[in-house]
Amino acid sequence: SFNSIFQDVRRAVDWVHIQGDLKKRTVENLDYYVKKDPRLPMVLARIRESGAKVFLLTNSDYNFSNKIMTHIFDFPHGAKPEEPHRDWKTYFDVIVVDARKPLFFGEGTILRQVDTETGALKIGTHMGPLQPGQVYSGGSCEVFTNFINAKGKDVLYIGDHIFGDILKSKKIRGWRTFLVVPELVQELHVWTDKCQFFAELQQLDCQLGDMYKNLDSSNKEKPDISKLRASIRDVTHKMDMAYGMMGSLFRSGSRQTFFSSQVVRYADLYAATFLNFIYYPFSYMFRAPAMLLPHESTVAHEQRYQIEAPMIQRARAIKTDSVTSTSATTDNGAASEVPAAAVAAKPAVHKETESTEETTVTVPHTRPSTPRTVTHTHDEDYSEEESDPNNKSDGENNQDPPADGKEARKTKK
Template identity: 65%
Template sequence: MLPCAVYKSPDYEELTFELLLERLVSIGYPHEILAYKYDPTFPTRGLVFDALYGNLLKVDSHGNLLVCAHGFRFLKGAEIWNYYPNKFIQRDDTKRFHILNTLFNLTETFLFACLVDFFTHCPRYVTCDNGYKHGNLFMSFRSMFQDVREAMDYVHLSGCLKEKTLENLEKFVVKDPRIPLLLSRMKDAGKVFLATNSDYNYTDAIMTYLFDFAEGAEEGPPPPPPRPWRAYFDLIVVDTRKPLFFAEGTVLRQVNTDTGKLRIGTYTGPLQHCAVYSGGSSDLVCDLLGVKGKDILYIGDHIFGDILKSKKRQGWRTFLVVPELAKELHVWTEKSELFEELRSLDVFLAELYQHLDSGSSECPDISSIKKRIQAVTHEMDMCYGKMGSLFRCGSRQTLFANQLMRYADLYAASFINFLYYPFSYLFRAPPTLMPHESTVEHMRMELSTGGSLPGHPLRKQAQSGGAAGWAGQDREACDLPGRAGRQAGSPPGCEHSPGRERCLPAFPRKLAPWQKTMPSDSDPRPKRRSSQAAHRKTPAPSPVPGL
């Protein structure tokens, strides 16, 4: 499966935001909210909206708070403790906490902040703990969330967003001449299918635009000879209604490509060349293509609707497209010294306790170190945007990063990166040590020198814990579709096969030679992550108030 259509950011988000504001005003929201303009530096994906207090939260995989904002105001210290006495949320409470993981959620995230900011400062409204009051009317944060969600559904289902997009495709859709070339090569090597929630007419308009290079003015490698876009796929399914597509699915029907209408009745025949189908399920895809779940490499940009569901329900191999990765890598490279300082502070913190045990009464003064950790973390976050990095807050990984590591076998800024790999390539990462395994060498060293035994290695582990936390994941190898099992053993460039640079690096790490010669926005190497191995437990940094 390939997500061929990539929308231009922030133009597409600005369009969506304007349509959302217009819809909210049409259902009774104050006209003053139309003055807000979309700011791409504020929102990031993976935030959690608290429908009880109206806060935007950045959390780690366990629900511990990393960042808290009320409107555009970031809360600190006592304010956070007032809302969340344990600085922790129950993510399982889905009626209260709503995860904003998708690219479409970026506009919703910013809109929530705008509405909270507006009603907080509007003199006509009285601020309450759970919403706003105006005379005899009360608007809760929960009802505000529902209004925004319904507005987003209206924008999509009414067709106004699609209509505006089709009116100016050059402004809103990225057109890449490498797409036909890559799909041609993939189809020669295996089978390619397209599964989209969009209807056929919209899909046909977008794909026709993406595959039309008759003018020949685009940069990049020359595309294959012109042919209908449907010829690049073995199977095309529209109206899939993901994530329902990965469960029981819906009725599989055939689309009349001349009219865009559905043919009556359930389709039960064999796979037809260049035919388009509507609905169905992931099981039917496997049946029509004659493959099993692990034969499929599924590519998508929706971590829940695409990656998590296809992995958990079908066992498909997964590739998550993360457009933000280009910027993340650029900042990570330019500001790597900040993370190195955080690691040094952790080591220094461990050294203060190096010669203490359970019988020690003294308590080292770590206040200055905690303040410095807080300052460095804030400086790192501001390099990415007002809400910080998509993947981390200082040395702590976000909920989004954890989900990516758990469910995505591969991830990259674009699926076009596959142009730079042979289709027989074996993607894997070097195995990582668990924290207790990383202490073995220290224990042997202490034994050989007559040192003490278990107990002290724990402090050694804390001292060297950063290295264990950044190693690549130990995971099952992943081949490209159509070439399963062609290559085995150690991929070139891994730690135990030094000297070659074709192996995927564990993220993050220093740039390899091939990265240094390319602009950050065209890095062609997907970053390898696995969903098969158990997660390591990285020693957590010392708690810092306000983070």
Template identity: 60%
Template sequence: MRGRGSGKDRIFVNRSLALEKIKCFGFDMDYTLAMYKSPDYEELAFTLLLEHLVAIGYPPEILAYKYDPTFPTRGLVFDALYGNLLKVDSHGNLLVCAHGFRFLKGAEILHYYPNKFIQRDDMKRFHILNTLFNLTEAHLYACLVDFFTNCSRYVNCDTGYKHGNLFMSFRSMYQDVREAMDHVHLSVGAVGKGLVVGCLKEKTLENLEKYVVKDPRVPLLLSRMKEVGKVFLATNSDYTYTDAIMSYLFNFSNEDKADVPRRPWRSYFDLIVVDTRKPLFFAEGTVLRQVDTDTGKLRMGTYTGPLQHCAVYSGGSSDVVCDLLGVKGKDILYMGDHIFGDILKSKKRQGWRTFLVVPELARELQVWTEKSELFEELRSLDLFLAELYQHLDSGSSERPDISSIKRRIQKVTHEMDMCYGKMGSLFRCGSRQTLFANQLMRYADLYAASFINFLYYPFSYLFRAPPVLMAHESTVEHSHRDSGDGVTALPPWLAQHGDPGQQVPQDSSGEEEDDGEA
């Protein structure tokens, strides 16, 4: 088995965690245990979304659009008032603004956002697209805005489009797309009742090899986890779909050369809960019912008995999970891909230890290492900028000309961003961290490209978080603290978030463990 030398095989640490203190490993299913093949899966979802919109009255010309995996990234914000896709930092400051596929600059941005700032808590207007399922949604907004903006039949307005006596606002467009998302992501059970056509789950099950990644290391890792603790599955998916996906993931013939004996997928888990309705699951939850695994139907009444081996439950809450498994919050390490539904709520409401799956990390690490000269140039520009002001004070009339340096910083930042995709990096825009990066650092104790990276660590491992220095600690040297020239030239953003020459945060072992508080 290969080691964890490469970044994509490593686990990164925001808060120290002693793995030997974890008594229970919890998993989401979609995009965590079950990874979907990109871009095939997103292309399928995008096509189904377009078909549904046409079915409810949208122009058939939109069917000409194809999913472009280089355009969207997670963590974008859709402005339902002006129809813009925004990339923001944790405070709501704008980093990138796009109207359709056109990126706005200068005066155009100020027209919509005079302060280059948004009130993120205005949930009726600003909608954060944080999940991997949201990638197709984000791209669809861009396609629709692009189409209506350039179609001669429609008159462009700040808040939507006019066509004769009809007006379509961006808010109504958002509502239509959300309804299409709900339609496409309906349960397989609803499809079986003849209620819908064009269901993503149904189409996925028709061609599992095309859309779902099958990895023999999954049953191997779960069998090892079950030897040292308890393992549970908590998914929003229905039982019919969950059973089909998990059976596929764990069904390996001798030719597949899996390192564990073939056995039913349910035997890898101490507890299985479907239809969890996260994030509600982490609050009051819903009624806990038992699933008849022969028929897939729910049994009557609320389940009140003890935990049964290989049984499947529906609904419930995180409190019920703790009670059934006999564990408390910090005994659990929960792994998921949804920064809000899986990580933030489980951390804030239950105190669970958290592991965020970030598949994009493999690409982010590749750019980080291959384009190190750009990060180094940005660092040098910051150093040079600091030097220009080094010997000036409040009595100085001199004003250094920094216009050329600012232009170069903008050019290098743009070149860096384009290495990741049209919307730039998931984690930053030049030297500024995105909202997604801030939430990851705040709520995910650990993160990696895949949970399978646990294979490369012993269960006695202590994940040790690197020290985080405040600005006054990182820019003033200890040896010169009493002199006037103790300020280092290292810019604060580099000092706080890492020198590009250091690559990425390291996973490490040590003797201390924090309490895991966010």
């Protein structure tokens, strides 16, 4: 079953990370497994120059992290070509290893300081403050954010794991998130080089809509769409195969994958690499393009859509210049409001010195208007005897007469 396949793969991945030789083989072949980019020191230095603090938060231990980071920052220059080489720890304000994410975003662990000479943990719990150039182990997000004096939206967290990095930091701590998706390079490559597949799918979709264009509920015959469906399946298969044997990370036919839906929901930003920041000022406001809802994508703005539905009667009109609701009296004497649209039919008044133009805007009315007066007429013939379960007949009246001496009135219904 799919569940057993998932469990087997999960156990294998956990074993490789915890007990296997993954880290050992990686350290032995750093040039093969770890990609270096000379822009990295410059980007981190510019972020700090803008006034922000930069921290490193990793689940790896210090010895492994030190070897990886030393290799990544192994350049003859520093942040700029004319500057000398700097140790990797000087590019960060805070360094935390053995974070044990996603546990770090919840209860966390004990925060301890690391001896950078031996890699061993110092005895006792570190009570702060966090010093630049020092390395710390474990801790929790609550303690960490108190030390750096930044919470929630003050933090932009960059990670490559949708669950351990992005989802948990967003849901539990409300951090702003940046997801690194290296596969995005291939996704964009297919999007640009295989654009004819997307254009063909749109054309087939239009043809499918044309076959139903002039039909309504009175038609008994069904149009033959078997050829169009076969063509759509064929083009969709070609498009999926263009992404490789595993298909697209974001698309599954014409729908988005579960991973794609999580990216859209929990990642404020995502890109193939965070080095794209080099092309934007740090004051730049990133914003997502407006997305049309399914019902909005079917009607253009210039269309005047006439809705035929019972709920349209519950729309109320609002005037932009004055209140236009009046009261009317019904047969039972109760007052009721007249919608503003009923009294907004006055022509515009034009004078030489001033002009008054009334504009009516119809907005959805999802709730009924709150009554301003009593709208229920109580039954004056109501008798307490009828609601008494112990009263079996009209003749068995054991109640005392009213205090004013009047007889109690009884009615039968």
